[in-house]
Amino acid sequence: MDHHLAVKIVLDGFKRSLKSASKVFNELPEDDLLQEIVPTKNSGLYLLGHLIAVHDNMFPLLGLRDSLYPELIEVFIKNPDKSELPKPSIAQLKLQWEEIHQLLISNLESLTNEQWFEKHTAVSDEDFITEPHRNRLNVVLSRSNHLSYHIGQISLLRK
Amino acid sequence: MDHHLAVKIVLDGFKRSLKSASKVFNELPEDDLLQEIVPTKNSGLYLLGHLIAVHDNMFPLLGLRDSLYPELIEVFIKNPDKSELPKPSIAQLKLQWEEIHQLLISNLESLTNEQWFEKHTAVSDEDFITEPHRNRLNVVLSRSNHLSYHIGQISLLRK
Numbered sequence: 001m002d003h004h005l006a007v008k009i010v011l012d013g014f015k016r017s018l019k020s021a022s023k024v025f026n027e028l029p030e031d032d033l034l035q036e037i038v039p040t041k042n043s044g045l046y047l048l049g050h051l052i053a054v055h056d057n058m059f060p061l062l063g064l065r066d067s068l069y070p071e072l073i074e075v076f077i078k079n080p081d082k083s084e085l086p087k088p089s090i091a092q093l094k095l096q097w098e099e100i101h102q103l104l105i106s107n108l109e110s111l112t113n114e115q116w117f118e119k120h121t122a123v124s125d126e127d128f129i130t131e132p133h134r135n136r137l138n139v140v141l142s143r144s145n146h147l148s149y150h151i152g153q154i155s156l157l158r159k
Numbered sequence: 160m161d162h163h164l165a166v167k168i169v170l171d172g173f174k175r176s177l178k179s180a181s182k183v184f185n186e187l188p189e190d191d192l193l194q195e196i197v198p199t200k201n202s203g204l205y206l207l208g209h210l211i212a213v214h215d216n217m218f219p220l221l222g223l224r225d226s227l228y229p230e231l232i233e234v235f236i237k238n239p240d241k242s243e244l245p246k247p248s249i250a251q252l253k254l255q256w257e258e259i260h261q262l263l264i265s266n267l268e269s270l271t272n273e274q275w276f277e278k279h280t281a282v283s284d285e286d287f288i289t290e291p292h293r294n295r296l297n298v299v300l301s302r303s304n305h306l307s308y309h310i311g312q313i314s315l316l317r318k
Contacts, residue, residue, distance in 0.1 A: 005294070148311070
């Protein structure tokens with residue numbers, strides 16, 4: 001797919017941030033990932049699960065397919081780290097991280113330029129007429145910023 | 160300026176992140192901003208200065224004008240927080256933050272669509288032929304991600 005330059009820039013930026021995040025998650029010992037970034041705040045494990053749940057949710061939001069692990073939404077989006085809900089292990093989350101991103105990136109890479117500028121599923125046809133920027137490109141850009149925000153935090157677990 | 164949708168999306172995203180950052184900096188008591196985010200890592204003051212220095216450097220990088228405070232580069236980019244270099248006060252940095260961003264945003268808003276897709280000053284004419292994505296849009300997008308990364312950290316200073 002030969003993308004519009006702006007699409008290429010946004011998609012490359014998202015892929016670059018995902019790569020940095022994978023690197024941090026893979027380099028951190030499991031014991032460190034279990035720690036809170038700062039006392040009383042989110043743990044590395046929670047942020048890993050949170051990012052997976054948010055990115056998995058991009059499939060339906062972008063009209064690509066159903067989420068792979070919708071059960072993660074309850075644990076990692078609707079509820080905070082300190083909820084008593086049982087959480088998957090880090091090993092399991094790391095497998096889901098890889099699986100979801102491989103599928104997401106290949107889905108995004110196959111979108112046409114036209115599809116990138118089409119509305120996402122959370123905006124109505126009527127609203128899209130007056131707010132034409134609420135398209136797929138905008139979703140990926142805003143998820144990139146969200147990802148960077150949390151990578152900044154997770155990086156603090158490195159000694 | 161009626162911008163290309165992709166330009167609008169990237170510029171709006173950058174402005175939104177700057178607004179969040181201003182909110183965090185303004186809400187945090189000065190004493191908290193002086194603290195390290197986590198022990199041995201950067202302080203809130205250093206990150207405030209670092210973001211100002213990096214964004215001030217966007218003026219020459221984007222070919223807009225000279226930096227306003229090039230002396231900040233030595234303290235907040237070339238050297239780490241723990242250098243013995245004297246640092247400006249938080250009050251002074253907050254004034255520079257406002258000044259630089261007002262000027263930067265008005266400069267960015269007045270760029271034409273064509274200018275957004277022109278090369279930035281750190282890429283040669285030759286390289287731009289094979290790497291046409293190294294344009295102003297890419298710089299602003301990558302600075303947005305950098306900004307989000309550090310907002311994520313600074314937010315951890317909130318009680």
